[in-house]
Each structure stands twice: as structure tokens, then as C-alpha cells.
Amino acid sequence: MRLSRLLPCLAAAPAVWAQNIEFNRDVRPVLSDRCFTCHGPDPGNRKTALRFDTEAGAAPSIVPGDPERSKLYQRIASTNRALRMPPASMGHDALKPGEIRIIRDWIQQGARWQAHWSLIPPKRPDARNIDELIHARLTRSGLEPSPEAPRHVLIRRLSLDLTGLPPTPAEVDAFVSDRAPEAYERVVDRLLASPRHAERMAIRWLEAARYADTNGYQSDGVRTMWPWRDWVIRAFQNNLPFDRFTIEQLAGDLLPGATLDQRIATAFHRNHRTSAEGGIVDEEFRVEYVADRAETTATVWLGLTMGCARCHDHKYDPVTQRDFYRMFAFFNNVPEKGFVYNFGNEPPFIAAPDAHQAAKLKELDDNAGAAGSAWDSRQQAVRKAQAKWEKGLRPGPSVDWRPQEGLLLREELEDPSFDGKRSISFGDEKAKFNHRDPLTLTVRVNARSPKGAILTRAEDYWEGTGYGIYLVEGKIRFHFVYRWTDLGMRVETRDPLPLNAWHDVTVTYDGSMLAAGTRIYVDGKEWPLKVLFDQHVWPINQKAPLRIGAGGGLGFDGQVSEAGIYNRALSPDEVRALTVRRTLNEIARTSPASRSAADTAKLRLAFVDAHLPADLAGLRRQARDAQAARDKFHASLPTVMVMEERRDPRPSYILKRGAYDAPGEPVQAGVPSALPQLPSDARADRLALARWVVSRENPLTARVAVNRYWQMLFGAGLVRTVEDFGSQGDWPVHQDVLDWLATEFMDSGWNVRHILKTIVMSRTYRQSSKVAPELLQRDPENRLLARAPRLRLPAEMIRDQALAVSGLLVGTVGGPPVRPYQPPGLWQELTGGGGYKADDGEGLYRRSLYTYWRRTIAPPSMITFDSPTRENCIVRETRTNTPLQALNLMNDVTYVEAARKLAERILRAGGDPGQGFRFVLGRDPSPAERDAFATALSAFRGRYQTDAKGAEALISQGASKPDPRWNASELAAYTAAASLLLNLDETVTKE
């Protein structure tokens, strides 16, 4: 702690600490905060060779035991402004007297240096449990632990901490009356095994993982990541060891024989925000995503603020800019774009069926496979039948065929001539394709001029909206444009189309939103393409009619004799068949050897399409139907964005000043140089990184993880800066406890439940949270842990508790996000677009973990109660206390409805006010509380008895119906009183 920097109210804190100066606890923070900027790890900023982040660097300025002769002390203590450090001339303040005293005493005591504590691997302190360590510390400070909290307080504390929900009155009674020595442990075990526990653990992880249901940034389109959220819940439910939990999320896709679940786990690093704002520079944002992954990984697992080294070497910690970009390089190899799809998941993504859907998919896969094989196995019969059919065709009447399936338009032009001015329109209704619609456009054309519009549905200027086949410098172009400059797709053939000759030109597009899904055929042969623009990701509102000979501001000079349009991408064989103008009979009369491939294709397609014998036709239909059923189901499955590696690795560079367009020296993936390195034989990829993160040699990961668990239970970590274990971070008063737990965690096989149980079984955890004035003064922040913390509940717990005690909570686990109540108009006033529509059934009453999270307009009551916004990784818990929270809890329909349901519950139990206290707090009221409650209840009752309309209005809030058993005024009075219970300080607090 930088004691001297504290406000007066904390000045009492040092009284409880030891007098001996310890470098890491006392000195390093002062040096780091006041000196490192210019005399620290960043050489770019170092003014002289003198540096205080290393022992050797500082040595010239220190004479151990003699502060007066030490330059360091002389300069910081100097009263001469010109000499004093940090320099007044640069606007720096002098060190505070307390800081100067620390440095002086430290030098006096021999200036013993210590490496930064968190970079030294934790050693198991010699103690049987954490209580021994904490009590020893308390004894040194002349303090005693608080007594154990009463049982009803303990079980409520435990239930909220481990499951996020309060205990039921029955659970409280059972525990209070269970005098067996293992009663407490039994409760702990029961709670840890509950699915509620998994949900409670998941929400903090979601915040760290910046999980949300939309992309963020300006356009904030939807995404589907909840299959990953459900993976997290399952992982906690199965108590997946933290090392596997880590490896699967960072690199599950790289594990040998990766399972679907392991690939879903990697969605962790696709949860960051993504931008679909028109006009952004793609690479600028892609770099931002990669940097987010590096920073998030460092924060969540290593407790390092690596983001500080993005633009320059870290000013405080031994993390260089090079280290940052080596970390960056691990995550820089995803086949991804900076500008993302705004209406769903952006590649790479995978289908993420749940167990039930996976079973159904397998069944459909099997069906399709079987039906396909049945059809395949009869191909000899098909060939025979075709030969017979062909024989019959030779003498027969003229029969022809062309693909009919999906045919939207077919025109044979009586007058095929276009002079640059003439055009034919087919109106506004036909072929209104959107960006995800597959299509085929086919024309027979004879061009005189190398520039023109052949078949289009495009506005009448070159950069207008629409699609079309054009000639530009003789080359065939296909455009599908929403906004010329940034949204759409444009391709052209490598070679020009020979002029003054007839050709069949066919364009197919598979609806994949990619230029790679487009093909251009000339006379049945696929031509190589050049991609001119490839960002076909926005829905198109077609404004122009379908025309031949006009569009894009061009006319057409030449002839067009035929045109066809399909709402699917024809296969190459079908396109080939289209070019054959001979009838089936004419082909049949030729010898098979003399037929072209196109002839053969046409005969074959025609036969299977229209002339198969009934039994074979049935088999073919079955095969196609089974495949279609499988494809349809597969397309309906939820997907989740996942990590993948590009085949050709993308090079990484140190980006100067962090700028995407200022690459400097190239770097290879690697871990920070101040930490143990990757094994020399390991390929430096994400999997190696993940294994390194949870290796025994890593001094940080286990500490950082158990510190977060501590925060979850005590409201603050043993290291309070849970996101920063560096030298600017908080020094742990109880480093021995942290190290005991960290080693226990690793020794237990990274067993999360074991660590949680170890902590909650401790006497420290079980203390009362009552605080005597003297203790409050001596240790206001409870750093020494002479009592349990008393903390306002997190946002989601406040709502979940209200739903639970009122009986409204719907306990379904997992699934798509839900939309509970939200004040009307919140979305429109910011975005103008469509509004928020609340669910009308169970979705109103699910745990807050499942609430639809729109990043730019997050659920207001969650934000009011200090939820992180999910914009980026947040691991620190914060609590504020504001009037807006009071308004929220008193007036939000969520809590008014819950109050009414709670009122009904109390009335059903006989109407005694004590019942309300038991339902909500698990205890009986004191006589004074009972009085205050009863007085208010009777005042409400009096008023509602003469205000029938008011009573009716109050009890009608919310989607659930009031219980008609109670008359309106009575129910309204109880509703008002029950709302009071939901607003009590104790109710929103864990004691």
C-alpha cells in the first residue's frame, strides 16, 4: 500500500502492520509509482543508466545502512527544487513524507532487495490450513478473529456465495437444527453439487470473457455465442479441472482429435467486440481483436497488464513491447476479418448442437448416408435403364430438356438486337435476390462492343445498388453491390470474351457471401476469375427492375437471344447442359463416343430428372429428400464462433506506437521474457501457450485464479488488484495465504471445487461480519481478515434472489438468451431501429445469467448495480451505493411483481409479517422490526381500503396474474410491505 497516498481515514491502517520495512510490500510500490516512469523498465523513457526496477540498476545510488550518503535518499528528500526528485520542472510532485521515510528506513535497515514477489513461484507455507496463517498475522497485530456467525447467517452467506441464490426457509431450518459436527460440511457439499453453483461460477467467467449476445461497437449486430456460455456452465457442473478448463478454451481446437465440445470452448477468444461499422479500415480492427485476446489472456490468467506494453515497453513491469507482440502473435493467426458480418456469426464458426440436437443430427446423417448409398448402389441399373431409354429416343418424337428446378425466368428474345439504347424490362417483382440468396444468371450473347450491361437488376449509374452481368474492357463482370465503396462483391474474368461471336455466359453464386462462392462459365467452361471486391455482407433493397441491355448506367451493343434465371446455383454439369442446343433425340442418335461432355451431361441429367423408372426414381427422391432434411436441420442448428488457425501463418510484427499500419521488426510467438519460457521442443502455438499457462513452473496462474475465488467470497482479492499482479498492483498482506492456496490448487489437480470448499470451510470465512468500532478504525478495509466482509450483492444476485423468494424463478439451465422486462424505448432512443420486446412467458423469470446482453445498451438494472458492461475483460468486482439503485429496486416492474408474488406467499402462510422475514432473510424479525413492518402494513392497508383503483393498479404489475383468493386492497397492502422487505439493506447484502 502506498500509505501516504491514502485518505486520512485509512491513515490508521499502518498501526496494525509490522515496523520492519519489506522491499516488496513497502518500497517497491513507492519506487514503481514515483520513479519507474523515467527510471524503470522502458528504455525509451529512461533518462540515465540509473533504474530502480533492478537491484544492479539501483545500486549506484544506494549505500546500504546509510541513507544520508545514498543519492536516492538525498535527491528525494532534497528541499532544493532544482535537485529534488522526481523533478519539479517536469511537473512531478515531491514524495510524501511517509514515502520518504519508507525509503530512508529501508536503506537504514540495509536496503535488502527482493525480486518482485509474484514472479517467484509460490512455495507452500508451513501450515496445516489458512486459518493458522491468518491467525498468526492477527496475533502479531494484536487482533483476534471474530466469533463464528450465527447459523442462519452462515447458511445464507454460503448459499449466496456458492449458488447465487438464498436458502429456502426449510434449508435454513434443517441446518439450524442439525447439530452434527459435519452439518456445515454437508451444506457446503450440497451447494457445490447443485447446478445453481455452476451458474453462479459461470457469470463471473462470462464477465472476464467479455461475453455478450451482440458484437458491440457502433452497429452492434447480433451474434450467437450462448452455446459457449452453456459449455462454461457444463464445465463448472462437471468440476472440470482448471488446467483443462484453460487449455480447452485457449486451444481446444489444436488438441489432437479435438471434440466438438473442445472446439466450442475456444469461443472464449471470439467473445471480444467486433465492428461492422461502414467504412472502417479492416486491418485496424482486426489488430484490435488480436490485441484484445492477448490482453485478456494476460489479465485473466497471468494478472499482467500487458496492454501497457502495446505502444512502448511497460513503464512498471518487466514486460517489453516485444513481449506484447510475441503474445499477440499467438492469436494473430485466425482466418478472420476486421469488418464483420452484422447479422449473425462471423467465420470461423461451427454448428454447436446440444446433446439432443446432436443425436438428431446423427440420425439424419445416417439416413442421408443410407439413402445415398442405396441410390449409389443402383448406378449400374441406372446406366442400363438410361441406355434403354436412349435407344427409345432415337426414332422417337422430339424431346428436349433443361434444368427446371428453381427456374424463375426463361426468355427467348424474338428480336435479339441491342443498339446501346434499347433495353427490355421484366419489372420489379422477378429475381429480387438478397445477399444470402444463391442464384444462376445465364445468357446467350453476341457482343459488338467491349463495354455494356447484359442482364442486370441495378440502378442506372455505375456505382449504384444492384446486381448484374456486364462487359468491361471485354471482360465479363459480375457485380452484386449494396454500397459500391464498401459493401458488395465484384468479380471479373481474367480473359476477355471474344466479340462478334455467340457465347453462353452463365454466372452462379452459392449464397455464401463470398466472392469465392461465385463462378462464371463461358460456353459451359468455368473461367478463372479475379476478385475485385469481396465484402458481400449487407442485405440489399433492390431498387431497379430486371433488365436486359441496361443497368449501371450502361447500355448494350450486340445481341442477346436467350436469358434464364434460377434461384439456386446450378451445378457445373447443369451449366454445361444448358449450352447444348441439340434435343435429346438428336444427341441419342449420335454414337456415345462422338458426344461432347456437355451432350453426355445433358442426357444423363435429363434421364435422372425426368425419365427414371419408378423404383429408381423413388430411390433418387429418397436420397435427395434425406440429404435435404439433413441440410435443413443442420442449417437450423445454433452456431458458435470459434478459434482456428490459418494454413499459411500470418506474420506478426512489433507495431510501432501500437499502430496497425506501422509494422516494425517481425516477431515470433512467445511468452514474456521475465517468466519461465516454453519448452524448447514445443511448437510455439496457442496449445503450447495454454499448456505453459497452467504449467507448474508458471508463478502466476494459480495465484491469480485462487485470488479471484477469494474475491468472489470476500469481496476483494488477497491481492486487491485482481487484474494486476505487477509492481503497480496491490501487495498482498496475506501472501502466505495466497501461496498456500495456490499450491493447494495445483496439488489438488487444479480442483476448483476443492479450493472453494477449503476456503469456505475455514474459520476465517465463517467469522461474523459484525464490526466493532475499534476494529473498523484499526483496519477499515478488513485487510487482516479479523472479521468476515459485509457486502452488497452483485447485480444478478439481487434480481435472482427477488425472483427466488417470490417463487417466480424459472430454473431451466442453458439455452438461448431471454428477454426480461426493460423500460420501453431504451433501444429506439439510441439507435432509432427496432425496439426491445420482452418475452411473455418463462423468459421473464430466468436467472439473470441468461438475460440478452446487448453491448451498446446493456440491461439497465444490471449496469445500475455495477455489472461490467462486457465491452472488455473485467475481473475486478466493484460495488457502489446510489439513489438510482434505490429507484430501481423500489419501482422496476421486476421487483414490484416479485413483491406481489412474495405477498401472496406470505398471505398463503397466514399473513404474519414474520413469514416475510423468513422467506427473504431466513430469520425471524426482531420485535422492533416486526413493529416497523406492521405499522407500515397497516398504513398501506388503511389507504388501499379506500383506494380500490390504486390497489388494483399495484397488484396488476407484471405478466403474472394476481391470486384472486385475496382481495385487492389486502394484496396491495402486502405487496407494498413485501417490496419493503426486498429493499432492506440486509436483503441486498451478504452478511
Next chain:
Amino acid sequence: MSPFNLTRRCFLALGPLLGAKTHEPMPGFPTFKPRAKRVIYLFQSGGPSQMDLFDYKPKMKDVAGSELPDSIRRGQRLTGMSATQSSFPCVPTKFKFTRHGQSGAELSELLPNIASIADDLTFIKSMHTQAINHDPAVTFFQTGAQIAGRPSIGSWLVYGLGADTDNLPGFVVMISPGQGGGGQPLYDRLWGSGFLPTRFQGVKFRSVGDPVLYLNNPPGFSSENRRTYLDALGAINRAKLDEYGDPEIATRIAQYEMAFRMQTSVPELTDLSQEPASTFALYGEDARKPGTYAANCLLARRLAERGVRFIQLFHRDWDHHGGLPKGLPARCNETDRASAALVTDLKRRGLLEDTLVIWGGEFGRTVYCQGRLTATDYGRDHHPRCFTIWMAGGGIKPGVTYGSTDDYSYNVAEDPVDVHDLHATILHCLGVDHTRLTFKYQGRHFRLTDVHGRVIKPLLA
């Protein structure tokens, strides 16, 4: 400052909370004598076109339709929306400019009311930013960084200076859509508190539903009931305070009482029925319609009177990529009169002296046409390299035009002002040394201006 210094207990210890101000200032703030006590920031979201409103370039008529010279563009990056454009024809403004007032400020015919108070205003024609797209650009103006996550300027100021009100939030935000259909979306984080505690975040005053979220009692729940309710709640909570000694309970009791006061003070604030006819003669009849820019300007004055520290309006739909000759006059029509009225009104009431008013968007627009250029129609893309904002009141020298641009309004010619400089200058007007308003997060002492920013002294009165 360390976040630990802001823990609940210290917050309490800083002053008796019952009946105290919403927000107390940090010790040592303001760092010197302020000229302005509060800010009204009229944010024009989307990027108003400087050369059609403020930055007149008569020579453009001579080069109308010709390509933007490379000597002017200098290979600078363009947005993805015009980077692939094949030609960059210059478009002169189609609006008339005349000089106004003693200061002779040159203004477009679209801003007659603002023109009429030109001598009260200071125009900065040399604003520039780094961002070329809305989200990063607005985020930059709001937080001093393009990537979201830092506290907004209003949050910083309430954190540092507190607010002089005991029944309203210290930082209030109001939004009006352009009548053209909305415009670019906004996001709650633009007035968020970032890593500062959430109590410093801007509170959005709304024109539909409750003016402040959850302000009103539920239907059928009278104010009389609320008093009874709070008395009982307070009694039970006080008993708990006696038993547990947790000062947080006292804070909670106080916040419920504050909530109760807000239930009176906010409706009283938004009730315009007592405003005389002369008010509406000044602001225009639009000011009677909740949710309009004019109504928000009037509310801004009422909030300023009540001691709110930072009042920010957002008017949307200035993003004229196309159809500028129609869209821009419409936006001006919605905002010109009320913006001028607000300054005039503040001046008449003696409030302009210590209220800093700022008008501006997140970037300017290009001299070259985006999309189709016709005889009557043009559009302009985002332009970060120069644009105009104006300021008035507390601490700012009136009747000044600062900075200039080249003949194409493409590059700053003299006296550039970047976003950090603007922030430093705003803080200076409020008596805050921008290098001293810091908050320690992730091991770093963050500040609004990061490691940049200089106070633009010539702007100061």
C-alpha cells in the same frame, strides 16, 4: 488516486452523507480558481459539414468538379466508404456565407440564429481528430481514447469536482433524434464511467417513460405510501446499522432518501408549465415537445440552474454521405435557434459567465463528393483532418476565431487543436489541471488526456 481510496467507507468518511451533496469533490480539486462551474456540451452526432456551415472557402467555386489535388490529399487514409471511389471531385458549398457582428465571423445562411450571437462565440476552425469512423471518433471525444473502456469526460469531471446539487445527478445526458430518421446509433458507454465507480456515470434523462429510469412509483403507489415505506425501511435499516456498525448501511439509508427527493426534483425540473411565454418565444415552440433538441436545450438551462456539473445533449443524424443539400438544412433547422437561445438565455440570467457551452461533432466532412455528384445533390464523407466547433461562456474569450484551414478545408493551416487539447482546455476552464485529474487502474494513473493535451491559452478570457 487509488481505487481503494474510493471505497464506500471513505466515501462516507469524507462528509456526513445524510443531506450532503450528490457528489463531493476530490480533495485538492479544483486545482485552481475555476472560470466555469459547469459544462453544457451540445454534441452534434454524425459529423456536421464545416465547409457548409463555418469554414467558408470561396475559391472552391473555381475548382468545382475538379479532382482534389494530390498536394492537398497527401496520400492520407480515407474511410472504407470512399477509399475505392475512382474520383474525388471537389464540391463547393451551395450555401451563402456572410459576415456577422463585431467579430465579423463568417457563417452560413443555414445558421441565422447562431450568426446573430456570433460575438458571444469562439470558433475553433482547426479541430482535428485521429478517427475516421463514428464509433471511434465519438468515443475519442467522449473519453480521450478511440477504443471504449475509459471514463467519459463528464464522469471525470464529476469524479474530480463533485456537483452542486443535492437532488439531481452530477452528469446528465439527453438525446434527440434528427427528424430525418435517426442517424448513427449512440451507445450508453459514451457517458459511462469506464473504470471509475459507476456512480460517476452520466444519467440519461428521457423524454418517454420515466425521465430517469425507474423514477416514478409503480401505478397505484402514492407518494404518501412512499413516505410511510421509507420511514419503515429507514427504521429497520437503522437498527441494522446499530447492530453491525457497517457505515455502508448509513449510506444506503441516505441514498433512499435521495431517491425520494429525486422523485420530486426531477418532475419539477422537467415540468415546463411555469416557463413564461418569452421562453418559448426564445427557444421556439419545439421546446414544448419533449424529446426535441429545443426542449433539451431548455432543460439544459434548467439543469445548469440547479447545479448539475456536466450536461450533455446529443443530436443525431448529421452524417451526410449523400443528400447533404437536403439533410443539412433540416438538422440546422432543428438546432440553430435553440442553440443560440440557450446561449442568450444563459447570458440574460448571468449564467453564461460560469457555464461553458460547447457545440460540435466528432469530425468534419470532405471537400470532395462522396457518391453521385449532380447539379443539385452531393454528399461528403467523414473528414478527421479539420473541422469547426464553437464554444461560449465560462472562461472562453468571446468573438474569436481560432485556427484556420487550407483553401480546400482539407488540412489545418495554422493553430491545430486536437481532441486532447480541447479536453485540457475544458478542464482548465473548470479549474482543473488536466495532468492532475488521475485515477489508478491496472497499475497506471490514467487521465482523460492520457499523456497528451495542452491548454489552448489564446482561447481563454
